[in-house]
Amino acid sequence: MSAVTVSTRGAALVAAGWGWTPAGRDAPAVDQVDLRIGPGERVLLLGASGSGKSTLLQGWAGVLGGADEGLVTGVLRVDDAAPDERRGRVGLLLQDPDAQLVHARVRDDVGFGPENLGVPAARIDERVDTALAAVGLGPAGAVGPDADGGRLSGGQRQRLALAGLLALEPAALLLDEPTAQLDPAGAAQVVAAVAELVRERALTLVVVEHRVDLWLPHVDRVVVLDRGRVVADGPAGVVLGQRGAELARSGVWIPGREAEHPSPRAATIAPDAPVLLRARGLDGRPAGGDPLGHALDLDLRAGEVVALTGPNGAGKSTLLMTLAGLLPPAAGALEALDHGAPADWSSRALAARFGVVFQNPEHQFVAPTVRDELAVGAPQHSDASRMAARVDALLDRLGLRGLAPVSPYALSGGEQRRLSVATALAADPPVLLLDEPTFGQDSRTWAALVALIAEHRDAGGAVVMATHDRALIAALGAREIAVPALDRRAVRAPAPSAATARPPLGERLNPVAAIAASLLPALLLVTTIDVTSAAVALGLQLLLIPALGIPLGRVLRRAVPVLVAAPFAALTIALYGRESGRVYAEFLLVRISDGSLELALATLLRILAIALPAIALFTRPDPTRLGDALGQNLRLPSRFVLGSVAALRLMTVLGDDARTVERAQRARGLGDRSRLRRLGGQVFGLLVLAIRRGSALAVGMEARGFGAPGPRTWWRPSPWRASDAAVVVIAVAVAALGVAAAVLTGSFTSALG
DSSP states (O other), X not given: OOOSSOOOSOOOEEEEEEEEEETTXXXXXXXXXXXXXXXXXXXXXXXXXXXXXXXXXXXXXXXXXXXXXXXXXXXXXXXXXXGGGSBTTEEEEOSOGGGGOOSXXXXXXXXXXXXXXXXXXXXXXXXXXXXXXXXXXXXXXXXXXXXXXXXXXXXXXXXXXXXXXXXXXXXEEEEESTTTTSOHHHHHHHHHHHHHHHHHHTOEEEEEOSOHHHHXXXXXXXXXXXXXXXXXXXXXXXXXXXXXXXXXXXXXXXXXXXXXXXXXXXXXXXXXXXXXXXXXXXXXXXXXXOOOOOOXXXXXXXXXXXXXXXXXXXXXXXXXXXXXXXXXXXXXXXXXXXXXXXXXXXXXXHHHHEEXXXXXXXXXXXXXXXXXXXXXXXXXXXXXXXXXXXXXHHXXXXXXXXXXXXXXXXXXXXXXXXXXXXXXXXXXXXXXXXXXXXXXXXXXXXXXXXXXXXXHHHTTOEEEEEOOOHHXXXXXXXXXXXXXOOOHHHHSOOOOOTTTSSOOHHHHSOXXXXXXXXXXXXXXXXXXXXXXXXHHHHHHHHXXXXXXXXXXXXXXXXXXXXXXXXXXXXXXXXXXXXXXXXXXXXXXXEEXXXXXXXXXXXXXXXXXXXXXXXXXXXSSOOHHHHHHHHHHTSOOOHHHHHHHHHHHHHHHHHHHHHHHHHHHHHHTTOTTSOHHHHHHHHXXXXXXXXXXXXXXXXXXXXXXXXXXXXXXXXXXXXXXXXXXXXXXXXXXXXXXXXXXXXXXXXXXXXTTO
């Protein structure tokens, strides 16, 4: 991997008596840590789930927030300065890859960090290409540079987030479970790429990872945290050799010391065992996407565990959600439990028969506390005391008892995963459908999850799980179904043909020109309230819009809400507007006259004349192009511009979240409630997700150099062409002609009084 600008010395990281207690928690996440990591050291940071590893990394990256986010003790330093003064010198990879996705397109997103650091635009290209190639998303990968990062699989998004970090070329790499969602081949590739980068540039490396064996050849020091404190520190061989047994008992994954779990049972199922789930030629379709192109045949029998394996992006999660009845099949047939297709079941019936775990556990939380989450299944049972005992048992076995009164959103990633599996088990359904059920677990919590799933299997239940965890597959004696990689042509953005290489003028328009061409005519038209000016302007718009290469039919379809609402506004004016001329009807306050009807028609036409340019030019803005234009053409402050870009991106993501929350409520048995109650639950869930995503995105942006001192680079040029100026002039001229026509015909009526 070739370097663009080589850092010959890593950053020094220091923690002196440092601690952090998150707001709303009594116990500190990190407590009195004293640690010094020298420039160029390579450290593996180990510890049980919830031991404070992620918090320490975020502290060194300077993204934990201020006093309102938590209580700080002691000091942290990066090269003898506060972490927030060294933004860009330390690169942090977060557990949640979605938190670091700022721009929609893959290539644009990777370039976000170098832009923040003021890297010259000509050098950003090379950095981006190098980073994408390192993580397997380059030209030879399965994802094109213009692909939508939000549509990638979880593992592919994790690779994309790592590419964005590598493009920063920081002096210190802080990686929080960088391979947790990757398939084995992808994990090996990423580890090798990071190791080469660290070696070539003498970077400081701190890795939090449960796959210890992957990183041991590439680190020279191991630090172990337990309940927020350092309990072991030294050369990797010494720490693991002398304290391996003790660390294994505390939950640390030690190579050669397997976690205790039920003995693997032979994967032979009795031939007379009932089939609980049957699929024939089943294909899935991700929400808003194309069919995967698979044809899954499956007979899932009682007492059986089936593992869907395959590379990242193969469609395992989509197939799992299709099997769960939460996505309609794209092809094939599916039936379960002699009750027909799961997609046709009621929400309550689905929750009683299937326990579902989503890839992102936050999508399926519906209650304010951990205990309440587990109790959501209680109405499915007639014996409330039995359900309460079941909840208590799950809390104890999964190490969540002390977190019972805590919000699910305040848990660590590993704790959230255990809670999501527990919610699927709580109602004791016949079939479990689990997406990466052991993600983010230490050896103890992993063993606890395996034991619970094995008990479900042994009691006659069945399990389908999408996983990369080979130890899990072996421990459960799972039957493996390999899901093949998707045809790359289906994932990569298609190359433009000669006929379509140059988009129409409407799509090439500078976003600032689109804003001006929408806003300036509106300012002219709001000054009038007569039929002539609005009618002339609207007629000219209908003639000119196709000339911009914008299909008029598409514009009118997008304008349906306005076309529906505008007549109602006109009707109100017709009934209650200014009276003049002949009166046609009168009742109480209602007076329909020549004047009110003319005013109603003028109102209708004016609404359409004002709305149509905005709908044609600016209904679906590209947030990245808009940000580039606002920053380069209008010279607006970069913090404001990028905040707006992130907000627009967040709105798009929340649209996907809304559909996912709806599916999650159906899976949890809450989809049969009245429309109002169901909508209320969805709105609450979306509000929580919006707040969480917004704060996480802010952290992710800061982790990639946002707010770094010095001027920012705008990598993608946003030229202002003669055609942009022409469109603005024509748009203003159309409105001016309408007003002039009204003046010349004597029908001009001022709306300003």
